[in-house]
Amino acid sequence: MTGALDDRGAQVLRHVVEDYxxxxxxxxxxxxxxxMGQQLSPATIRNIMADLEEMGYLVQPHTSAGRVxxxxxxxxxxxxxxxxxxxxxPERDQLQRMAAGDAxxxxxxxxxxxxxxxxxxLSRHACVVVVSRLSSQPLxxxxxxxxxxGKVLLVTVTQAGWVEHRLIEDETDLSGDDLAAINGYLxxxxxxxxxxxxxxxxxxxxxxxxxxxxRLMHRALLLSAxxxxxxxxxxxxxxxxxxxxxxxxFAEDVQKLKRILRAFEEKSVIVRLLDRALEGExxxxxxxxxNPVEGLLDISVVASGYRLGDQTMGSIGLIGxxxxxxxxxxxxxxxxxxxxxxxxxxx
Amino acid sequence: MTGALDDRGAQVLRHVVEDYxxxxxxxxxxxxxxxMGQQLSPATIRNIMADLEEMGYLVQPHTSAGRVxxxxxxxxxxxxxxxxxxxxxPERDQLQRMAAGDAxxxxxxxxxxxxxxxxxxLSRHACVVVVSRLSSQPLxxxxxxxxxxGKVLLVTVTQAGWVEHRLIEDETDLSGDDLAAINGYLxxxxxxxxxxxxxxxxxxxxxxxxxxxxRLMHRALLLSAxxxxxxxxxxxxxxxxxxxxxxxxFAEDVQKLKRILRAFEEKSVIVRLLDRALEGExxxxxxxxxNPVEGLLDISVVASGYRLGDQTMGSIGLIGxxxxxxxxxxxxxxxxxxxxxxxxxxx
DNA sequence: GTTAGCACTCGAAGTATGGGAGTGCTAAAA
DNA sequence: TTTTAGCACTCCCATACTTCGAGTGCTAAC
Numbered sequence: 001m002t003g004a005l006d007d008r009g010a011q012v013l014r015h016v017v018e019d020y021x022x023x024x025x026x027x028x029x030x031x032x033x034x035x036m037g038q039q040l041s042p043a044t045i046r047n048i049m050a051d052l053e054e055m056g057y058l059v060q061p062h063t064s065a066g067r068v069x070x071x072x073x074x075x076x077x078x079x080x081x082x083x084x085x086x087x088x089x090p091e092r093d094q095l096q097r098m099a100a101g102d103a104x105x106x107x108x109x110x111x112x113x114x115x116x117x118x119x120x121x122l123s124r125h126a127c128v129v130v131v132s133r134l135s136s137q138p139l140x141x142x143x144x145x146x147x148x149x150g151k152v153l154l155v156t157v158t159q160a161g162w163v164e165h166r167l168i169e170d171e172t173d174l175s176g177d178d179l180a181a182i183n184g185y186l187x188x189x190x191x192x193x194x195x196x197x198x199x200x201x202x203x204x205x206x207x208x209x210x211x212x213x214x215r216l217m218h219r220a221l222l223l224s225a226x227x228x229x230x231x232x233x234x235x236x237x238x239x240x241x242x243x244x245x246x247x248x249x250f251a252e253d254v255q256k257l258k259r260i261l262r263a264f265e266e267k268s269v270i271v272r273l274l275d276r277a278l279e280g281e282x283x284x285x286x287x288x289x290x291n292p293v294e295g296l297l298d299i300s301v302v303a304s305g306y307r308l309g310d311q312t313m314g315s316i317g318l319i320g321x322x323x324x325x326x327x328x329x330x331x332x333x334x335x336x337x338x339x340x341x342x343x344x345x346x347x
Numbered sequence: 348m349t350g351a352l353d354d355r356g357a358q359v360l361r362h363v364v365e366d367y368x369x370x371x372x373x374x375x376x377x378x379x380x381x382x383m384g385q386q387l388s389p390a391t392i393r394n395i396m397a398d399l400e401e402m403g404y405l406v407q408p409h410t411s412a413g414r415v416x417x418x419x420x421x422x423x424x425x426x427x428x429x430x431x432x433x434x435x436x437p438e439r440d441q442l443q444r445m446a447a448g449d450a451x452x453x454x455x456x457x458x459x460x461x462x463x464x465x466x467x468x469l470s471r472h473a474c475v476v477v478v479s480r481l482s483s484q485p486l487x488x489x490x491x492x493x494x495x496x497g498k499v500l501l502v503t504v505t506q507a508g509w510v511e512h513r514l515i516e517d518e519t520d521l522s523g524d525d526l527a528a529i530n531g532y533l534x535x536x537x538x539x540x541x542x543x544x545x546x547x548x549x550x551x552x553x554x555x556x557x558x559x560x561x562r563l564m565h566r567a568l569l570l571s572a573x574x575x576x577x578x579x580x581x582x583x584x585x586x587x588x589x590x591x592x593x594x595x596x597f598a599e600d601v602q603k604l605k606r607i608l609r610a611f612e613e614k615s616v617i618v619r620l621l622d623r624a625l626e627g628e629x630x631x632x633x634x635x636x637x638n639p640v641e642g643l644l645d646i647s648v649v650a651s652g653y654r655l656g657d658q659t660m661g662s663i664g665l666i667g668x669x670x671x672x673x674x675x676x677x678x679x680x681x682x683x684x685x686x687x688x689x690x691x692x693x694x
Numbered sequence: 695g696t697t698a699g700c701a702c703t704c705g706a707a708g709t710a711t712g713g714g715a716g717t718g719c720t721a722a723a724a
Numbered sequence: 725t726t727t728t729a730g731c732a733c734t735c736c737c738a739t740a741c742t743t744c745g746a747g748t749g750c751t752a753a754c
Contacts, residue, residue: 026747028746028747028748029747029748030746030747040696040697041696041697041698042697042747043696043697043698043699043749044695044696044697046747046748046749047695047696047749049748050748050749060747060748061705062703062704062705063702063703063704063747063748063749064702064703064704064705064746064747064748064749065703065704065705065746065747065748066746066747066748106514107512107513107514140492140493140494140495141492141493141494143490143492143502145488145490145502145504146487146488146504147487147488147504147508147510148487148506148508148694151508153504153510155490155492155502155510155512157492157493157494157500159495161494161495161498161514163494163500163502163512165454165502165510166454167453167454167508176531176534177531180527180530180531183527184523184524184527187523239612240612241608241612242605242608242609242611242612245601245604245605245608245609251601251605252601254592254598254601257592258589258592261588261589261592261608262589262592264589265586265587265588265589347495373716375715375716375717376716376717377715377716387727387728388727388728388729389716389728390718390727390728390729390730391726391727391728393716393717393718394718394726394727396717397717397718407716407717408736409734409735409736410716410717410718410733410734410735411715411716411717411718411733411734411735411736412715412716412717412735412736413715413716413717
């Protein structure tokens with residue numbers, strides 16, 4: 001199976017894929033012949049298609065139906081045949097406005113949510129944004145606040161504007177003045193560090209402070225160390241789930257639909273779908289059976305990491321049917337990822 | 348239409364509703380006759396059912412099919428015929444553990460999310476929790492933090508443990524010491540007040556400070572006043588959307604399904620569905636056509652407000668098909684609302 | 695190597711057909 | 725007067741059968 005393709009075979013495959021993307025129906029030889037300007041008769045096309053089938057790029061749902069591309073077929077198309085369309089001007093403008101314009105007064109959180117919603121509506125697929133390496137970002141400020149008797153809240157703000165808070169249990173209540181003093185001290189320590197770095201620093205300081213017997217500061221360090229042990233959770237934003245319903249292939253088969261929507265309820269599954277994209281910055285396309293979640297054979301994921309500074313910080317992806325319009329979706333995701341990167345950069 | 352029901356009619360209606368809830372199929376006279384211990388023959392039941400139909404409590408999908416309760420029928424059932432089952436012990440225990448046990452170390456946010464998820468899985472419907480009157484809660488502490496050049500973050504923690512933050516634009520950068528001073532001052536002002544109250548107080552103070560020409564404090568007040576102008580957003584938690592798919596009546600009709608899932612994407616729609624429950628503490632049942640969102644004729648909402656202190660703070664609701672098991676769902680929602688109230692009380 | 699021609703396949707859509715669940719009505723029984 | 729047995733009737737549903745057409749594979753001619 002799966003031999004090399006000559007140019008003609010490739011062109012036929014391309015047309016089959018593109019027609020199938022458009023119509024969601026099996027494609028016949030006559031259609032392809034027409035699409036190729038009748039250089040070749042349907043009969044010839046049939047021969048070529050039979051070859052393509054033998055090589056594993058196409059299948060027939062049943063004898064005497066047209067052909068449908070397999071995952072392998074789509075993969076070949078995406079890797080070698082795809083004519084990348086540039087993103088349309090108005091879409092680019094919309095995205096840019098959303099990513100940059102609001103940056104001023106919107107929290108990072110809201111910005112991502114709105115951005116993801118826009119991408120989902122532009123693509124007419126479900127859009128997922130994962131924010132995962134929060135803890136590796138350098139901090140802008142750190143603050144302990146009172147949050148009830150026996151409880152203190154540690155609020156951290158990263159330089160990119162992500163706010164995070166965690167509750168710490170603490171038997172002895174600290175006075176407002178104490179907290180203020182601690183905060184001053186903590187912020188000095190934290191300047192420019194990431195959370196794990198801060199944690200290390202705090203542990204070092206604790207040894208020194210122990211010697212100095214400054215009870216208050218020791219207490220501060222103890223508290224923060226406790227909070228930082230946990231590590232940051234991964235944030236996941238999903239918008240446009242309902243777009244899945246627009247796909248004719250799912251509207252017919254409620255079982256598939258169920259599986260997919262159930263999967264969307266579980267954060268961890270979504271993260272798993274996208275986490276390959278976290279590796280690098282390049283765009284990742286997982287087609288049908290290729291994707292890392294078993295049981296979701298009917299969906300594709302187009303995702304890309306985005307970075308902050310010099311490391312990837314999360315990923316943005318579109319989830320739709322295998323039959324998605326990659327030539328439009330891939331540039332869209334690429335551009336969106338780049339925009340996200342720069343939006344965080346310029347905060 | 349819609350006359351009074353004698354006892355026999357009511358009993359028949361009750362059985363029709365209950366059977367329909369169980370089977371999702373039109374109910375015939377023979378079935379009812381059996382259910383009632385054959386005190387009455389099918390023929391008699393038929394007469395009664397014909398009456399019930401005339402009064403608007405039942406309909407026939409077509410001649411020679413059984414009957415299905417109308418919204419009016421369900422309404423009558425809920426108002427007068429419902430035998431309220433008590434919540435099963437293990438379910439109560441689970442809920443209690445979730446609401447109380449975690450209260451210590453979990454943020455209010457997470458607690459609500461997990462609680463809602465549990466309620467959804469117990470009920471096998473979609474569970475929504477709305478947190479809307481955040482701003483009326485008394486504050487525990489307030490804090491300004493640096494959040495980038497020209498930006499300051501105002502973090503507020505309410506006594507019930509809700510954390511909120513808002514970004515404020517601010518041209519001149521304040522030093523750490525300045526912020527500390529401001530925070531001390533703000534916290535003194537804020538003690539025991541709710542956000543709007545704090546806002547009023549700040550505006551008062553601004554007048555006085557102007558006279559005193561204390562530039563720093565004036566600046567602090569200006570910042571906070573700006574942030575507080577906006578009012579708190581309403582938080583919405585939805586869990587278990589996919590449960591909708593389990594209902595046979597929706598699995599068949601993809602159009603309905605689409606409408607419902609689309610509605611779930613829009614926060615404002617969900618809030619609208621539940622906001623009747625915000626009025627008081629009593630349980631609210633909106634059946635089919637009764638519910639405030641047009642176009643969602645096939646779903647029912649069972650919701651109840653929950654309170655913090657002496658006023659309702661939000662609501663919790665279950666959303667499912669009209670044919671939901673009210674006798675189980677109503678006590679579940681009631682109990683959940685009460686638990687939420689007390690969970691917030693004891694923070 | 696390409697193509698016209700043709701028999702063949704198979705699903706989709708349309709058309710009987712019988713069975714059954716359930717009804718309404720009537721007339722007799724209680 | 726209320727209840728019930730009896731019965732004709734209605735209409736959905738499942739099944740089977742037919743037709744239609746899109747599309748194929750193969751063969752033989754170009």
